[in-house]
Amino acid sequence: MRDDSETMVFIKDKPIAAIVGVGRTKFGELWYDNPEKLLFEAGLNCMQSVDKGIHRKQLEACFFGSFLYQTTNKIGLMSGHMAKELGLNIPISMTEAACASGSSALYNACVALRSGYYDVVLVGGFEKMTDRSSKISDDLMFAADPNEFSAGYTFSGLYATMMARYIHDYGEGKEECNDALAMVASKNHHHAIKNEYAQFRREFTPDAVKRSSLVAHPIRLLHCSPITDGAAALLLTSPEKAKQFTDTPINIVASKQATDSISLYTRDSITSIKATKLAVRAALEEANLSFKDIQMAEVHDCFTIEEIMFLEDSGFYSKGEGWKGVYESFENGKNGKHIMYISENSQLIVNPGGGLKADGHPVGATGVRQIYEAYNQIRAQAGGQQIEGPIETALCHNIGGTGAICNIHILRKG
Amino acid sequence: MRDDSETMVFIKDKPIAAIVGVGRTKFGELWYDNPEKLLFEAGLNCMQSVDKGIHRKQLEACFFGSFLYQTTNKIGLMSGHMAKELGLNIPISMTEAACASGSSALYNACVALRSGYYDVVLVGGFEKMTDRSSKISDDLMFAADPNEFSAGYTFSGLYATMMARYIHDYGEGKEECNDALAMVASKNHHHAIKNEYAQFRREFTPDAVKRSSLVAHPIRLLHCSPITDGAAALLLTSPEKAKQFTDTPINIVASKQATDSISLYTRDSITSIKATKLAVRAALEEANLSFKDIQMAEVHDCFTIEEIMFLEDSGFYSKGEGWKGVYESFENGKNGKHIMYISENSQLIVNPGGGLKADGHPVGATGVRQIYEAYNQIRAQAGGQQIEGPIETALCHNIGGTGAICNIHILRKG
Numbered sequence: 001m002r003d004d005s006e007t008m009v010f011i012k013d014k015p016i017a018a019i020v021g022v023g024r025t026k027f028g029e030l031w032y033d034n035p036e037k038l039l040f041e042a043g044l045n046c047m048q049s050v051d052k053g054i055h056r057k058q059l060e061a062c063f064f065g066s067f068l069y070q071t072t073n074k075i076g077l078m079s080g081h082m083a084k085e086l087g088l089n090i091p092i093s094m095t096e097a098a099c100a101s102g103s104s105a106l107y108n109a110c111v112a113l114r115s116g117y118y119d120v121v122l123v124g125g126f127e128k129m130t131d132r133s134s135k136i137s138d139d140l141m142f143a144a145d146p147n148e149f150s151a152g153y154t155f156s157g158l159y160a161t162m163m164a165r166y167i168h169d170y171g172e173g174k175e176e177c178n179d180a181l182a183m184v185a186s187k188n189h190h191h192a193i194k195n196e197y198a199q200f201r202r203e204f205t206p207d208a209v210k211r212s213s214l215v216a217h218p219i220r221l222l223h224c225s226p227i228t229d230g231a232a233a234l235l236l237t238s239p240e241k242a243k244q245f246t247d248t249p250i251n252i253v254a255s256k257q258a259t260d261s262i263s264l265y266t267r268d269s270i271t272s273i274k275a276t277k278l279a280v281r282a283a284l285e286e287a288n289l290s291f292k293d294i295q296m297a298e299v300h301d302c303f304t305i306e307e308i309m310f311l312e313d314s315g316f317y318s319k320g321e322g323w324k325g326v327y328e329s330f331e332n333g334k335n336g337k338h339i340m341y342i343s344e345n346s347q348l349i350v351n352p353g354g355g356l357k358a359d360g361h362p363v364g365a366t367g368v369r370q371i372y373e374a375y376n377q378i379r380a381q382a383g384g385q386q387i388e389g390p391i392e393t394a395l396c397h398n399i400g401g402t403g404a405i406c407n408i409h410i411l412r413k414g
Numbered sequence: 415m416r417d418d419s420e421t422m423v424f425i426k427d428k429p430i431a432a433i434v435g436v437g438r439t440k441f442g443e444l445w446y447d448n449p450e451k452l453l454f455e456a457g458l459n460c461m462q463s464v465d466k467g468i469h470r471k472q473l474e475a476c477f478f479g480s481f482l483y484q485t486t487n488k489i490g491l492m493s494g495h496m497a498k499e500l501g502l503n504i505p506i507s508m509t510e511a512a513c514a515s516g517s518s519a520l521y522n523a524c525v526a527l528r529s530g531y532y533d534v535v536l537v538g539g540f541e542k543m544t545d546r547s548s549k550i551s552d553d554l555m556f557a558a559d560p561n562e563f564s565a566g567y568t569f570s571g572l573y574a575t576m577m578a579r580y581i582h583d584y585g586e587g588k589e590e591c592n593d594a595l596a597m598v599a600s601k602n603h604h605h606a607i608k609n610e611y612a613q614f615r616r617e618f619t620p621d622a623v624k625r626s627s628l629v630a631h632p633i634r635l636l637h638c639s640p641i642t643d644g645a646a647a648l649l650l651t652s653p654e655k656a657k658q659f660t661d662t663p664i665n666i667v668a669s670k671q672a673t674d675s676i677s678l679y680t681r682d683s684i685t686s687i688k689a690t691k692l693a694v695r696a697a698l699e700e701a702n703l704s705f706k707d708i709q710m711a712e713v714h715d716c717f718t719i720e721e722i723m724f725l726e727d728s729g730f731y732s733k734g735e736g737w738k739g740v741y742e743s744f745e746n747g748k749n750g751k752h753i754m755y756i757s758e759n760s761q762l763i764v765n766p767g768g769g770l771k772a773d774g775h776p777v778g779a780t781g782v783r784q785i786y787e788a789y790n791q792i793r794a795q796a797g798g799q800q801i802e803g804p805i806e807t808a809l810c811h812n813i814g815g816t817g818a819i820c821n822i823h824i825l826r827k828g
Contacts, residue, residue: 070510071485074563076556077512080676080818089692091671092819093522094510096484098491108507108522115529142490149488257505262494278503404494405506 015251017113018242018414021050021235022372027360028199029130030229035073036081039064039126042231042365043082046122050235051246060118062092065105065125066364068139072132096364098143099302100400101125102232103367103407109236110255110409119238125369126231127362136227143401145263156224156303158264158402160216163305166271167218170320178218180323182209183330184304185222185357187339192354194384199228199360206330209304223304228360232368234375242414250375254283254410262404273306273403276313280397283408289393291315292346294410296377296387298370298396301355310397311350316343338387352377353385367398367407374411429665431527432656432828435464435649436786441774442613443544444643449487450495453478453540456645456779457496460536464649465660474532476506479519479539480778482553486546510778512557513716514814515539516646517781517821523650524669524823533652539783540645541776550641557815559677570638570717572678572816574630577719580685581632584734592632594737596623597744598718599636599771601753606768608798613642613774620744623718637718642774646782648789656828664789668697668824676818687720687817690727694811697822703807705729706760708824710791710801712784712810715769724811725764730757752801766791767799781812781821788825 023045025038033041047054062082070076079092097104102125109123129136140155141148148158163181171177186206192198204222212222235245242249258278264270284291291314301307308322317325325343333339341348353359353373356366374394376382392413399406437459439452447455461468476496484490493506511518516539523537543550554569555562562572577595585591600620606612623636649659656663672692678684698705705728715721722736731739739757747753755762767773767787770780788808790796810823 067490068484070482070553070556074556075560076481076510077558077676077815077818079511079518079673080557080815083673083818084675084677084680089672089674089689091521092673093518096490096508096510097493104493104507107505111526111529111531114531115525117525117528139484142484142488143494144491145494146489258503259493259497259506260503261498262491263498266498275503401491401494404491404497 015239015253016110016255017236017252018239018249019234019252019371019375020237020242020245020249021046022375023049024197024232024369024372025230026197027228027230027362035069035075035126035128036085038128038229038231039082039124040085042233043122043124046233046235052244054235054245056086056088058120059088059090059122060120061090061112062122062124063095063105063109064092065095065097065101065367066127067096067098067101068127068129068363071139072136073128097405098400099363100367100398100405100407101364103396103398103409106234106367106371106409107255107257107407110252113236113238116238119241121236122233123236123368124231124233125365125367127364128229129227129362130229133227148264154216156219157216159303159305160219161264162270163218163303166305169271171323176327177323178210179206180308180326181223181304182206183326184301184307185209187330188301188351188355188357191338191352191385192358195353195359196383198354198358199226200358219303225302225356225361228362230360230362230365232365232372234368234371248379249414250378251412251414252409253412254287254408256282256286257405257407259405260403262401264402271309272319273309273313273399273406275403275406276310276397276399279406279408280314283410287410289410293393294348294395295391296349296352296374296394298374299350299355300397300399301351301357302361307350311341316341316346316348349387352387370396370398371409371411378411378413429653429667430524430669431650431666432653432663433648433666433785433789434651434656434659434663435460436789437463438611438646438783438786439644440611441642441644441776449483449489449540449542450499452542452643452645453496453538454499456647457536457538460647460649466658468649468659470500470502472534473502473504473536474534475504475526476536476538477509477519477523478506479509479511479515479781480541481510481512481515482541482543482777485553486550487542511819512814513777514781514812514819514821515778517810517812517823520648520781520785520823521669521671521821524666527650527652530652533655535650536647537650537782538645538647539779539781541778542643543641543776544643547641562678568630570633571630573717573719574633575678576684577632577717580719583685585737590741591737592624593620594722594740595637595718596620597740598715598721599623601744602715602765602769602771605752605766605799606772609767609773610797612768612772613640614772633717639716639770639775642776644774644776644779646779646786648782648785662793663828664792665826665828666823667826668701668822670696670700671819671821673819674817676815678816685723686733687723687727687813687820689817689820690724690811690813693820693822694728697824701824703824707807708762708809709805710763710766710788710808712788713764713769714811714813715765715771716775721764725755730755730760730762763801766801784810784812785823785825792825792827
């Protein structure tokens with residue numbers, strides 16, 4: 001991590017892109033909608049959110065992401081579905097990167113906008129999972145090494161291995177470590193109470209999390225993000241064009257992707273995500289920021305251990321100290337509207353709308369939904385879950401599989 | 415189509431990208447390889463083909479494409495598989511656009527190279543289909559409107575509808591029209607005889623095509639491209655960097671994508687592919703060329719009707735006249751090494767290595783394999799299937815589904 005945070009921070013003259021509109025669907029069990037319709041609804045909501053309006057014919061390209069649409073929904077070639085819905089013949093790209101599909105679509109859009117080849121693009125992510133609940137745990141293993149599947153692993157099992165090792169290395173015999181892993185869930189459910197789009201809007205105490213049914217030791221049901229249907233969308237423009245659409249665009253000042261081996265057994269460490277470390281470092285460098293400048297983060301809390309690993313991989317807490325920071329922050333902050341993580345000389349609100357854990361995790365939509373939340377928080381239009389006090393800078397962290405890919409985007413007030 | 419072909423032709427100062435290496439696997443029934451291995455083999459062959467050498471650490475990003483890898487091969491998140499194989503942590507993008515997946519990966523790579531954000535990228539396409547032969551005809555319908563699937567259509571059935579309508583509109587009662595549709599197959603099989611990587615290397619007379627078993631009236635078995643396993647890869651650089659890798663790079667002077675509604679029943683015409691028309695026109699404009707400047711084309715002959723539609727959609731033949739041109743060209747040229755299509759004042763060799771029809775159609779690999787072929791033809795290193803006389807300019811045409819997406823790339827000697 002960079003350590004020049006005490007010096008003045010400069011933002012490069014030109015951001016990568018501007019966000020001028022966002023949209024989403026409710027997340028949950030959406031039995032009556034098919035995936036194309038969910039994506040179209042999110043896209044339409046996004047277009048309608050643009051302050052000064054936009055016509056679909058102003059779109060120059062689309063970038064969509066999803067994971068299991070073929071197996072689970074028996075559809076493909078979304079380019080053709082969306083060309084039909086939009087009545088357009090523009091380039092439409094479809095990206096798959098497991099749970100990072102949404103942010104990978106965004107990353108690709110950012111690469112395209114860097115070029116100036118396009119100026120106005122729609123980014124979307126979607127997933128429709130609940131129809132296939134009986135098979136989905138097999139399908140989710142498409143995000144892992146097939147050898148891990150044939151060895152008997154489930155996706156929860158892989159994260160259970162990571163969590164078990166984390167506890168073994170850093171919290172063995174300390175009940176506070178188990179408490180901290182439950183507090184992540186408790187906090188995120190607390191944050192989702194006022195989120196009208198969230199899948200789960202009820203409180204769970206850390207004790208309730210620890211008493212929930214065992215999924216794969218030491219992971220219990222309430223350590224897991226849910227199976228969810230939903231979609232989200234963003235309208236991106238070149239920085240130059242943004243003011244045509246709104247007086248208050250939110251800038252993307254960093255967009256970085258890193259990958260890593262898909263196989264857990266090949267990793268240097270399974271209590272840390274190398275792709276996260278690399279992408280966070282590169283993104284902060286691109287934005288010319290220190291992590292201390294980040295006021296809120298959307299973190300990929302697919303399982304609670306992952307939120308703690310992020311807090312360590314990003315440098316917010318030292319390695320192995322994350323659970324202690326979470327424990328103390330939760331104990332000190334549990335009566336607030338948002339529970340803020342406190343470290344030595346920095347503070348951070350993580351997942352103010354509930355994260356994957358409580359807002360829901362429609363896999364391909366998640367990376368885009370994170371940007372939706374950060375955009376609204378920075379524009380102070382996040383409704384019930386609006387953070388008290390202004391948010392200038394937000395970081396979004398979306399990973400695929402057990403960390404084989406990570407996209408980091410940093411958003412900043414224009 | 416532009417009609418300034420008689421005036422001098424200028425190429426823009428700066429091509430979009432340069433190709434400096436290509437690789438592929440054999441196409442066919444490759445029972446002993448999994449998809450990741452095929453892609454890796456093609457990538458390795460590509461890297462090893464680079465005249466002045468390249469180290470994998472010089473790669474800045476990868477762009478891969480495939481269609482049915484999840485359903486058919488039960489894998490996903492190829493970014494993680496390839497990060498593992500390459501031992502790198504670079505951005506790796508995975509694109510799905512049905513049969514146009516490979517060229518969509520290339521299109522995305524070209525957008526990225528336009529930006530100068532990357533300078534050296536690997537592009538790959540792959541598909542492993544034969545293991546799932548009993549289910550593949552269902553899976554292929556992921557490339558179509560789900561309503562068409564529930565109405566009973568197979569993928570061959572959709573093209574059969576297009577072919578039947580073509581015959582009805584333009585060749586009713588004319589046996590030469592049926593002959594022409596068979597001659598496309600006969601020509602492409604003839605072209606594949608010397609192609610050591612091709613799936614099928616035997617001659618079929620037009621009569622044999624017409625006598626082959628009925629698949630979906632009027633499509634017979636030998637009107638269809640096969641089910642195939644295989645992979646192909648390209649190494650792309652910015653034009654500025656190309657000479658570091660070879661003294662004879664081949665330039666990409668146009669890269670265009672168009673989309674259209676996935677549903678046949680919504681189209682203005684089912685005997686013409688609108689996305690092809692739009693993308694060809696845009697590509698010629700970008701390259702500042704007329705179609706008459708194109709000496710060879712890799713055409714998406716998934717079914718023989720599609721090659722004839724391309725000849726009309728590109729403007730090489732007038733609408734409804736394609737079959738006549740094919741018939742006459744075949745009759746006049748059938749004794750040559752390559753059978754050349756002749757129109758009023760232009761000539762064109764299509765699919766000199768056998769096309770999808772005979773070289774094989776591993777769906778996601780096809781769009782990349784086309785570039786492989788064109789690159790080798792322009793560099794006069796295509797082996798047994800090398801066209802007699804120099805090739806300066808080649809066009810590659812790859813479509814998805816029944817034409818819901820089309821990518822056109824134009825390659826030109828540097």
